[in-house]
Amino acid sequence: MKQVQAINLMRRFIDDQCTAEEVTKLIALMAFEKHREEYGRLIDEAIAGEKVEPVAIPDEVVRQRFRHLEERLGLRDRRRWREKALWRYYLAAAAIAGIILAVAWGAYHFSAFSAxxxxxxxxxxxxxxxxxxxxxxxxxxxxxxxxxxxxxxxxxxxxxxxxxxxxxxxxxxxxxxxxxxxxxxxxxxxxxxxxxxxxxxxxxxxxxxxxxxxxxxxxxxxxxxxxxxxxxxxxxxxxxxxxxxxxxxxYDQWTTGKLVFENTPLREIVNMLRDTYGLDVVIDPQLLDKRLSGTAPARDPDTLLEALSGSFGLRIDRKQNKVFITAN
Incomplete structure (x- = not known):
């Protein structure tokens, strides 16, 4: 399962929107450390957003919720799961009961009050x-x-x-x-x-x-x-x-994946190419005051370079991260 799909599944689980089949998939995901870490981060966000204080749950209560979870999933007789991977059910059982848990590693590493x-x-x-x-x-x-x-x-x-x-x-x-x-x-x-x-x-x-x-x-x-x-x-x-x-x-259209220029000087665009995209731009200083109006994809600097070339009749050569801009 892709990471994005896994995160969406975790979010649905925290919101108590998962089916029994989806909960089973989530339990399997918890075998992997990267998914456990991601789940801890999402739990932390939920704690901060809902202002819910972490609570300690006695071991016996946790065991009761494990058994309840097993009954819901039809896994009551699968002893191997409970014996070898009991910790995988810990977060799942609590979430189904509508309680947000703060396990030790999550509270320590992902506290809502930490930087x-x-x-x-x-x-x-x-x-x-x-x-x-x-x-x-x-x-x-x-x-x-x-x-x-x-x-x-x-x-x-x-x-x-x-x-x-x-x-x-x-x-x-x-x-x-x-x-x-x-x-x-x-x-x-x-x-x-x-x-x-x-x-x-x-x-x-x-x-x-x-x-x-x-x-x-x-x-x-x-x-x-x-x-x-x-x-x-x-x-x-x-x-x-x-x-x-x-x-x-x-000035904020880049958040939607689009760059918008309104009479923007080439000097400012060159700075953006350097700062945002990590390109090493070498340009004729006489070109820096030229101005551009138009749009370009925010995630594709090559399209922007093509637009500059066509709009101003410039020669633009790119070799990996090195870009040379000169007048034709």
């Missing part, structure tokens, strides 16, 4: 469900470190390197959500949607909905509240390079 690290490779787009219910979509060559309760305010804090789209969930205790851009500044919010790009060549924040407070490491834009549809660029030195009204959808 998390997420990363993407070049050209990879990854959607991440944070334990607090917020959703982050990471663009290629990006990382976030999540601290669920950081500082005296017990704020939910994410440290970003790269580019990400945030859909922040409000919490019942109104804890703040903070995005830290090391060396550039920080964003504070209670619940909203926005895009942040924090790369070596500069940072950018685009607000889609709600409101956020942006504080830069420089002194020119300290604690300014952004409004929906606003874009702010920050230089590598943490000073403000520009603030303007934009269509925010043009």
């Amino acid at each position: 998390r690290h997420y990363a993407t490779g070049f050209g990879e787009i990854r959607k991440i469900d944070l334990p607090d219910g917020s959703v982050v979509t990471l663009n290629g060559n990006s990382t976030i470190d999540y601290l669920p309760m950081a500082g005296a305010e017990r704020a939910r804090t994410v440290e970003l390197r790269g580019e990400a789209f945030f859909r922040v969930r409000k919490t019942s205790d109104h804890r703040k959500f903070r995005v830290v851009m090391p060396g550039a500044g920080a964003i504070e919010v209670l619940g909203t949607e926005f895009t942040v790009r924090h790369r070596p060549n500069g940072s950018r924040v685009v607000l889609r909905s709600g409101s956020i407070r942006l504080t830069t490491a420089g002194e020119s834009l300290s604690g300014v509240v952004m409004k929906p549809g606003e874009l702010i660029d920050i230089t590598p030195g943490a000073s403000v390079a520009g603030r303007k009204k934009v269509d925010p959808s043009a």
Whole structure:
């Protein structure tokens, strides 16, 4: 069974939507360590999302639930399964009873109150469900470190390197959500949607909905509240390079697998090819101010290179990760 199918099956099981046949398949999957680890991660997400405290269940209660599970599956007489793989039923029995268990290895390694690290490779787009219910979509060559309760305010804090789209969930205790851009500044919010790009060549924040407070490491834009549809660029030195009204959808379409360019300078596109896709681009400096409007697939940089060649009449040669762009 493919990993994606296995994860979907586990999610259905946690939501108590599996048939007896599907539960049998899940039990077989638990023979493999990678599936046990994945199940632990999903259980941890369920604990965080439902605010259910881990509970300890006596051994005798577990045995009773094993027997109940066996009866439901028609496995009562299969002694070999119970004797040689009793641990495989542990999570299954508890989930069928509607109880979320925190086994020792899961509680230790996947605690809802521990820090998390997420990363993407070049050209990879990854959607991440944070334990607090917020959703982050990471663009290629990006990382976030999540601290669920950081500082005296017990704020939910994410440290970003790269580019990400945030859909922040409000919490019942109104804890703040903070995005830290090391060396550039920080964003504070209670619940909203926005895009942040924090790369070596500069940072950018685009607000889609709600409101956020942006504080830069420089002194020119300290604690300014952004409004929906606003874009702010920050230089590598943490000073403000520009603030303007934009269509925010043009800046987060990469989350759907599409790149959108609206009079975008070639200089910015070259930076994206380097930062997001890991391409080593060599270009004639006189071409950097040319501007492009159009769309391209986010997961296929070669299509984008073809579009650049056709739009500007450029010669583009690619040798593995090395790209040479010159005028014809």
